Amino acid sequence: MAHNLADQMVEQFRIRNFCIIAHIDHGKSTLADRLLEQTGAISARDMREQVLDSMDLERERGITIKAQAVRLHHRGGDGRDYVINLIDTPGHVDFSYEVSRSLAACEGALLLADAAQGVQAQTLANAYLAINAGLEVIPALNKIDLPAADPERVTQELVGILGGSTSEVLALSAKTGEGVPALLDEVVRLVPPPAGDPEAPLRALVFDSYYDPYRGVVCYVRVVDGSLLAGDQIRFMATSESHTADEVGVLTPKAVPMQELGPGEVGYLITGVKEIGRIKVGDTVTHARRPAVQALPGYAEPKPMVFSGLFPTDGDDFERLREALEKLTLNDASLQYEPETSKALGFGFRLGFLGLLHMEIVRERLEREYGLDLVATAPSVAFRVHLTSGELREIRSPQDLPEPDYRTSIDEPYVKAMIITPAEYIGGVMELIQSRRGLEGSMHYLSPERVELTYQVPLSEVVFDFFDVLKSRTKGYASLDYEPSGYRPSDLVKVDVLLNSVPVDAFSSIVHRDKAAAYGKLMTERLRELIPRQLFDIPIQAAIGGRIIARETVKARRKDVLAKCYGGDITRKRKLLERQKEGKKRMKMVGSVEVPQEAFVAALRVDAD
Amino acid sequence: MPRSESTPTDWPDSPELADRAGGWTAAYVHIPFCSRLCPYCDFAVVTGREGDLDRYLFALGAEIDSEPAWKPLDSVYFGGGTPSLIDPTQLARVLEKLDRQFGLAADVEISLEANPEDWSPAKAVALREAGFTRVSFGAQSFEQRTLISLGRRHRPEQGEEAVASARAAGFRSVNLDLIYGSAGEDLARWTSSVERALGLGLDHLSCYGLTVEPGTALHRRVAAGAPAPDPDIQADQWETANALATDAGLVRYEVSNWARPGHTVRYNLAVWAQADFLGFGLSAHRFRGGIRSHNYRHFDTYLEAATAGVPVAGYEEVSGWDRELERLFLGLRRAAGVISGAGGAALGASPEGARLEEAGVIAFDQDRLRVRRPLLTDAASRAVLALPPP
Structure with missing residues (x-):
């Protein structure tokens, strides 16, 4: 361990910035723990398992949704002391923008594959991102201690993807520690040192941020050119906001304040900004007095792909929901929202998400961290509608779809879906893709046992239960990644669901004409089960325009009365009725129909029965 | 008939x-x-x-x-x-x-x-x-x-x-x-x-x-x-x-x-009719002077307590708006219905009351309120018990 580097600026040739690209559960977090232990950044005794995944939600789901950076000290094979910054990357397909920002802060990436499971689609997609970003990619096998490990096959897969020779693939067991000591030597040897210009005007990439209730916004930065000193007057180039660098420092993983972050260094920056949304992840920090001419590349407004309405169960919670969303967007630059009003659900917000997992995480965080009880509408994608006026309009909610008379056609977003599956499941996977309107397929054998399939698939088909069905058809072995691939015209219709002849906006959906009947049947059947019997028959209909395509009926309740209420029963029976009355408060009125909150949630769930 | x-x-x-x-x-x-x-x-x-x-x-x-x-x-x-x-x-x-x-x-x-x-x-x-x-x-x-x-x-x-x-x-x-x-x-x-x-x-x-x-x-x-x-x-x-x-x-x-x-x-x-009534014996309830009380339900406890002259296990005062709602809740079980009074007026003015009336469950007839569909009496009772004081 090299304490002399702990609290001072380090020359670039002694710095290595790298990240680990791995599929969920392929051992990235365990490996990170081993590296922290080995470099003395944290003692084994203090080691909280998987330090980098600090949020409860991440720990539960076994995924990482927040990039973080830890500064490690390592004496290289050449006997010199090095600073190695390990930058965490999210593993899930939804977070490719976050991955790309993390990659932009690195010169190298460790491509980690489970020696039993092999390379997965997301890993492959992220590896391609890293290669395209010019990173040195080091292939490695993890879990070589597992009885089911097949290092030879997985090594072949890695070489097939990255080129090179099988002898360059590292073999590790993060669990037992085997191969880990040599890993950092290889990182020092293979990953190029940063090559920023120390004399140039400051340019530092904000690759992540979070909100600390005491310190305000904390930014993770990678200094590319120049130096960032505590006390500097700085400017964020995309937002043009100027602030003072109140504190800069590094994470070991504890926050250690520094005088200065030099070129190539990775650390944190606190500006005193408290207001959410004023600092954009992906932005470039420069000096106010001597600004850089050009910002670092890579900043993009986050582009949501999936949209859903979120409504508080209790209308009085609307303001609390707004505040919670304001706070969430600080940590999550990709989350977008705008107010939305639903006839059925009242006041809420329309949110834009990177994908379904992102949507689930946001909902769970709102409910868990902010104690909100929410109803979410069916996920939708952004359609482009050609109007008779010649205008092209993007709509993110079925409610916004203009009437048929005012539109000529609708385009929907497609994605290029990459699926890696064991060869034995190809038939089932292709059947699934075809049922989801997949086009222009291609197939590529990674090895005799494993196949990569690539298709153009409408995003709306992917964001529902596609991944779950894919997993179940391949016994969990297939993996999926997708990237946007533009818009194509489709024969789409809006299916409305009517309760007692009143359309319920929350249940409307834009679907392909061939699937409208199935959607209508599914929704009406679900609602018949979910809506309690009431004082009158409730017709539940699905309709395209004025045409009914499915119908169910909730029969009127016929008996709702206590058998007895005599002298000894009054208190107890009254309390019973009052309890039942409390239950009714959790109903939403849709026209004259009482709909339990749970019915909205359950009817809109995406998984198939 | x-x-x-x-x-x-x-x-x-x-x-x-x-x-x-x-x-x-x-x-x-x-x-x-x-x-x-x-x-x-x-x-x-x-x-x-x-x-x-x-x-x-x-x-x-x-x-x-x-x-x-x-x-x-x-x-x-x-x-x-x-x-x-x-x-x-x-x-x-x-x-x-x-x-x-x-x-x-x-x-x-x-x-x-x-x-x-x-x-x-x-x-x-x-x-x-x-x-x-x-x-x-x-x-x-x-x-x-x-x-x-x-x-x-x-x-x-x-x-x-x-x-x-x-x-x-x-x-x-x-x-x-x-x-x-x-x-x-x-x-x-x-x-x-x-x-x-x-x-x-x-x-x-x-x-x-x-x-x-x-x-x-x-x-x-x-x-x-x-x-x-x-x-x-x-x-x-x-x-x-x-x-x-x-x-x-x-x-x-x-x-x-x-x-x-x-x-x-x-x-x-x-x-x-919400009259006063007496009750004697195990777990018996009574209503007198606006107080509803009940005896012990456990047999041995009751025997001991009643013999000692203290059989009452608990009581509640039923007064004001509560009493008015209870009058309706009890009276609506009868075919004769109940005099509407303040509670009936509040029910009639409530959205739930309007729904019940529209569905033919309750009906107002001059000064009386009746349940017309006896098998749905509890729907009316719940609406009554939910009425806030005027």
């Missing part, structure tokens, strides 16, 4: 009768002893404690003696449990106590619940001599299969014999209780049971939908997967009973009760 607009004042569903009951004095006496537990019953009952009968009657007497004086009683109701298990002379002594403490009105109605299996012509005569004027038999069904499914021990004929001997002994009013909706009972079986009951020329009929009450053997069975009563079948069964009873000349005056004119139960009418 052919009826003129001027309803006779003793007609079972007449508003005049329903409201007049608010001025009656009524007392309930609980006899908790049973020879066995019925699987659906959640009343305060004990089995195998007949050895404590004398202690129990002593405790009852102590309770009666310590109750503040009142007007002479218009009605006394012995419920259970199984009052017919007790020797009529012992019941007579309880009546004497009541008479000494409060007096009995000249036309007092004295009613008891009885099981067909422990009924006999001799017992009928003895009970008449003790002063009883009305008997209510827990027949439950006239179908053997249904009786078995309900865990009852008597045979259908015993129900018929009991009614006949009660008539012969000169009881003024004879009632039968029936239960509908037990497992496997279809509409045909129920219809035949009701017809057989009505064929006995009853003065009064009570039909109760089988209810799965927490803590009962039936509840445990249903929790373990046995079928629960089907509300749609029960609705059909209630409608059938209502039609048959009406054809037989009985008039429905409450959700579960039908009577010939002049044979409504005073004690119950008084309770539904």
